[in-house]
Amino acid sequence: MKVYVVNKYGKPLMPTSPRKARLLLKEGKAKISSRDPFTISLIYGSSGYTQAGNLGIDAGYQNIGYSVVNEKEELIGGEVWMLKGMSERMTERKKYRCQRRNRKRYRAPRFDNRRRKDNWLAPSIQHKLDTHHKIIDKIKSVVPVKEVTIEVASFDIQALALN
Template sequence: MVYVLDVNGKPLMPTKRFGKVRRMLKSKQATVMRRRPFTIQLLYSTPSYVQPVTLGVDAGYQTVGFSAVTEEEEILSGECRLLTGMSERLKERAMYRQNRRTRLRYRKPRFENRVRPEGWLAPSIQHKLDSHVRLVTLLKKLLPVKNVIVEVTSFDIQAIKNPEIAGTLYQQGEQLGFWNL
């Protein structure tokens, strides 16, 4: 699949006509904008007849699944793996910071720097949010997306196994009576 942008950089419908794309690149009617995913930009004006594309995003914890569809076919689908191990990196960073601070002879006491700004998220959650937004923004640059549908679900595994579960039965699950540290 080759993704196509018009003269102004707005996305057009992607094409599977690789021979035509190759001839357009050879005759300087188009230029390569990105190698991955392969995207060309036309150097002449064309009417922008596009079909409405719906982008579906399954917002997972470790992987983000996405699919772009028109009324006739699926144009693009895939998954994006998110970064893991954020807490270990933060612990390592805190260790280096502590070592830096212990090497100082005198450090002025600080008390006013512990306030978190409004809308603050933990770094791991902030990374996941930023990755979702970055993915949708990239796909909107490649395809003429009209609708974005984000699926956010949480599953109650005990209710899936036993539909009659309610109240204190949640506390009497599979791990009841198992030794605990």
């Protein structure tokens, strides 16, 4: 188990042991800054020596796996499950919107003013992208990261032959 450390300016430092973190908290040299993952913030100045790690992300369909490793060890790792049923939620919203509009008797036509932005993504894809950005930002705020690698594997499942 590791306790993550940030300096007094919010820059991430190397993780420490729970014992060392407990001693720093007891002596008043640190304060708790986050509970998930458990992170302490130093109150005094530190040298800021870090061994930056590489963040690897495996972008799956339902879940996202992540891990930060340096030459010696794994600093943090885990898995995030994404929301399910985004398409069904959008369909339900559309159904209620149509019902609401049909109850209004004399409504002017409002179909000529619909344009999508150039960088528009479907809501399910946009949610996936936003989740990736949130994960990367959260990890970078806790662990020193030098490089981010995202594994994207697209292959045809039907092409796999079962022998």
